[in-house]
Amino acid sequence: METDRRLPSPDDLLILLTVARLGRFNAVAETLGTTHTTISRRIIALEKQLGGRTLSRTPRGWELTALGAEAVRAAEAIEESLGNLRCALARDADPLAGLVRISTVDGFGAEFVTPALVRLQAEHPRISVEMFSATRKVSQNRSGVDLEVVVGHTDVSTAQSIPLGHYVLRLYAAPGYLQRHGIPQTADELSGHGFVSYVESTLLVEELGHRSTGLPDPRSTFQATSIFAQVEAVRREAGIGLLPNFMVAGREGFEPVLATEFERRLPIWAVARPEALRSPRVQAVVSAIQAEAAARQDLLAS
Template sequence: MVDFKRLPSPDDLLILLTVARLGRFNAVAESLGTTHTTISRRILALDRQLGGRTLERTPQGWELTVLGTEAVEAAEAIEVSLGALSSRIAHDDDALSGLVRVSTPDGFGSRFVTPALVRLQRDHPRLNIEMLSATRKVSQNRSGVDLEVVVGRTEIANADPVFLTNYFLRLYASPGYLEERGAPAGLEDIRHHSFVSYVESALQVSELGHRSSQLPMPVSTFQSTSIFAQVEAVAAGAGIGLLPSFLVADAPGFVPVLPVEFQRQLPIWAVARPESLRSAAVQAVVGAIRREIAERAAALAS
């Protein structure tokens, strides 16, 4: 006879799995609809059942011990079995369910990640999505999300980058602005113009800002942490903007400025911890984003 008192709690194993994926007790508590204290208490109970520590605190956040890695493997098997059972009970072949938390830059997120995830959720209605807008480098710490979509370099330990695509930043202005101020004849003429870009002091991804572009300093600047505010500022005649082409290339009211002389190509990556990438739901999210990109490759190449 199985002595169930000596077996670790399946609920606690699944909590550990969520901690391994999200890395922060607060994020886990939000995901599971409970409290930080409860998560901590359940992990301690699991440690007692297993006879050792499953997590250790590091500068990057909570990381699995060797025992924790073994426990997570068992938790993943439980998760798969419960998903299959839930599908059979519901007479539904769809095994994708649960919550996936995705962090993404707002421009790329709105134009590519959002339609990809809406389509995925339509095919898998038991899947829940939380999308957080963040234009930042890949987090060196446990980020509290299952998947980070980031621009630029991805040097980080204990996480796997998946290349998604490249895109272009180019210079744009409104017809009204160019009529009033004149079009620059060369890059050096930028110094005689107003410029629209990110707030440099708040910018984590330096490649997105004016300061790293090697362009001369303009007469004045309009800076915003929101790419959509920048797009609106350029449309309203605030100045020449350094904007993603996929946002404005086909939009009326945006004129390319010095398109031969200047452009910047940047990569976009999806980054996740190994525990997250083994999740069927996270794999499905990455696949959906890649399909959206493939179907609309022309928009990113423009």
């Protein structure tokens, strides 16, 4: 008779859920306040208990296998049950009470998603939010989040894409940088300048990187995975940066470069699985983000 397999640890299942949400062990370790090695060890232990691989490595990060998707569904049920228990203990009558998990690009997330969710939470105090910054394309197999806010073109058959509008990327530099290095008058002249952008080797949304712009190779680069680090690098005169217009337009310390010759306009979407959109909480979050983007469309798309 085969020895009974011990049930997997709920903690390990929840770690797998976070990996499914973020896609990378380093990001999971930072979120959970532990180390990459610990996350890897816990996943290995979980896979031993389950008898197979839960994750496969792809250029976009870790993706769930069929077994991993089954395990994540169990983890989601655990979190849903814990959320229901939390509401019951609080004797909460608000139908929007509970946890909503959102993955979003960080600049748009800070400027538009955050105020929308804070306002929604003020109206419904029993809503809890977990927001994860991730600049990536939507995945056919993504699990662990209720809603993804993504940039660029979507091609999904298992989820619903909800348009939030477009935003504009333009070239900016600090006044002091332009005084020292000169103001380029044509795109070709950018080859003599430093350039600030995303780390190309880790970039999952090609439209955000320098390589896809058609601009000449710069003299030097300052690359960062965080758009906030890029904005700060431009402000501190590291070079000319390809930045979201809504983050810097009109701010002191940022001068437009080739303003009439170059811009990039990208669509932004909220994407969710049909089962997630059946949740009143998720519906309310989508509506709040849509309202925020619509109310500030002049800033978003200017």
